[in-house]
Amino acid sequence: MLVFVESLELQPILAQFLKERYQLANLPLVINGAVSGVNRQKAVNDFQSRDDGFDVMLISPKAGGVGLTLTAANNVVHLERWWNPAVEDQCNDRAYRIGQTKDVNVYTPVTKHPIPEIPSFDIVLDNILTKKRGLAESLLIPSELRPEDIADIFEKAGDYKRGGFSPLTIEESYLLETGEAFEDYVGAALYAEGFVVRRTKRSWDYGCDLLAKRGANTVLVQVKQVRSDKILTVSVEEILKAQERYKSHNPTALALITNAKKLSSAQCVLAGKNDVVILTAEEVANYGAALIGLAPTIYRMSQPADQQSDG
Numbered sequence: 001m002l003v004f005v006e007s008l009e010l011q012p013i014l015a016q017f018l019k020e021r022y023q024l025a026n027l028p029l030v031i032n033g034a035v036s037g038v039n040r041q042k043a044v045n046d047f048q049s050r051d052d053g054f055d056v057m058l059i060s061p062k063a064g065g066v067g068l069t070l071t072a073a074n075n076v077v078h079l080e081r082w083w084n085p086a087v088e089d090q091c092n093d094r095a096y097r098i099g100q101t102k103d104v105n106v107y108t109p110v111t112k113h114p115i116p117e118i119p120s121f122d123i124v125l126d127n128i129l130t131k132k133r134g135l136a137e138s139l140l141i142p143s144e145l146r147p148e149d150i151a152d153i154f155e156k157a158g159d160y161k162r163g164g165f166s167p168l169t170i171e172e173s174y175l176l177e178t179g180e181a182f183e184d185y186v187g188a189a190l191y192a193e194g195f196v197v198r199r200t201k202r203s204w205d206y207g208c209d210l211l212a213k214r215g216a217n218t219v220l221v222q223v224k225q226v227r228s229d230k231i232l233t234v235s236v237e238e239i240l241k242a243q244e245r246y247k248s249h250n251p252t253a254l255a256l257i258t259n260a261k262k263l264s265s266a267q268c269v270l271a272g273k274n275d276v277v278i279l280t281a282e283e284v285a286n287y288g289a290a291l292i293g294l295a296p297t298i299y300r301m302s303q304p305a306d307q308q309s310d311g
Contacts, residue, residue, distance in 0.1 A: 001056045001075040004064075004091050006082070007033060012059050014079075018056050031068070032060040048072045061091055070094045074102040081125060083177045085133040130176055139288065165192035167285035170223050173259040174227050182225035183209050186287055190221075193288025206245040207238035212291070217252040219277075219291065224258040232260035236270045236278075253277060255291060259284050 003018075005011060015028045027042040047057050047070060057070065061082040062301035073095045082088050083246040096104040110122035119127075165188050168176075176182045187197045187210055195212040225231060239254045255277040263271070263278060271278050283290035 001054075001077060002070060002073045002091075002095055003028075003056060003058050003077045003079055004061050004082075005058055005079040006060055006062075008060070012058075015058055020270060022054055022056070024055070028058050029124075030052070030058045031064040035063070044068055044070065057100075059094070061087055064091070064094065067096060068094045068122040070101065071097060071099040071101070074100065075105045075107070077107045077109070079109065081122075081129065083125075083175075085129045088129070089133075118185045124172055124175060126170065132177075132256060165288075170259060170261070170281045170284050173225070173281070173284055176225065179223070179225045182259065183223045185209065186221070186223050187212075189287040190291065191200075192289070193286075193292060195219075195288060195291075200282070207240070207242035208246055211246070212255075218249050219253045219255050220246055220249075220251045221255045221257055224256065224260065226258065226260045229261055230263045231264055232258055232267065233264045234267070236263075236267050236274070236276055239276060240270075240274055255279065257287055257291075 003014070003185075005014060011030050011032065015030060015077070019026065019027050029047055031040055031043055035043070043057070044090045047055065050072065055072070057073065061078075061080075073218055076092050076095055078088060078091070081267070082091070092104070092106050108126065110126055111120050112123060113120045123164040128252050167189070168185060173182060173185070176185065183199070187199065190210070190212045191197050193214075197213075198211045200206075200208050200211065207222055208220045212219040212221055220239060222235055224235045226232065235256050235258065239256055243251065243254065254275070256271065257279045259281045261281045263280070270276075277291065279287050279290050279294070
């Protein structure tokens with residue numbers, strides 16, 4: 001059995017427990033970032049050569065997720081899950097590869113809240129990893145993508161058609177692996193409410209992450225993700241700087257969209273003075289509708305320009 005566990009503090013405790021629980025002759029071998037290349041290969045050779053029954057190896061996902069052949073094992077346990085499903089799949093491949101003679105069983109134990117309606121951390125993380133793995137397996141991506149290619153995929157992909165948006169809770173938004181993933185979520189939320197959304201460059205975006213157009217109105221959007229309940233102390237300055245860079249788009253509003261629950265008083269004052277719309281974690285389930293309802297300079301965006309009356 002291969003047990004993937006990230007915590008260096010837990011590994012020796014778990015090793016001792018497994019030795020006693022399964023009456024192993026020796027402590028389970030461990031591979032982590034502190035193990036040298038020579039000792040790492042020795043551990044692999046020892047594990048592969050043992051033929052005296054049940055054995056266990058403990059591995060850190062990042063340190064042992066690639067470059068190891070451990071076909072002596074036919075059971076894989078992800079005790080501490082890595083946030084990237086590709087890394088997790090690479091960990092499975094340590095046992096499931098050429099030379100394996102048995103079926104490989106993969107286990108991902110999770111804790112559940114005693115009240116079924118309340119998702120535990122493990123359940124939320126499992127749902128996110130499952131969605132990310134499914135998305136990766138369903139896409140055929142060319143080896144090189146230009147920013148405009150990504151924008152076209154974003155704008156035209158079926159996942160972003162109105163009615164296809166899946167809202168997140170605040171806690172789920174904390175678990176998104178990257179700021180780019182949160183930007184994609186915000187873009188999908190706006191698209192679901194009738195905005196045409198284009199990403200700006202991932203780097204050197206000059207303070208604007210998304211261009212959101214609805215009818216004759218264009219909003220410059222700065223997106224900020226936080227990973228815990230904390231106060232956002234910077235960001236309004238960035239979207240203000242974007243006005244000059246993106247003036248050719250004739251922006252009618254500026255917006256800061258974040259999953260932070262609060263902004264510092266200085267940020268709120270700065271936003272108020274410059275008419276920057278702020279959407280926080282309170283609106284995380286539907287940023288699109290909130291933007292339509294709150295933007296002071298685009299209050300007529302509740303219907304597209306070609307449907308607005310003259311009154």
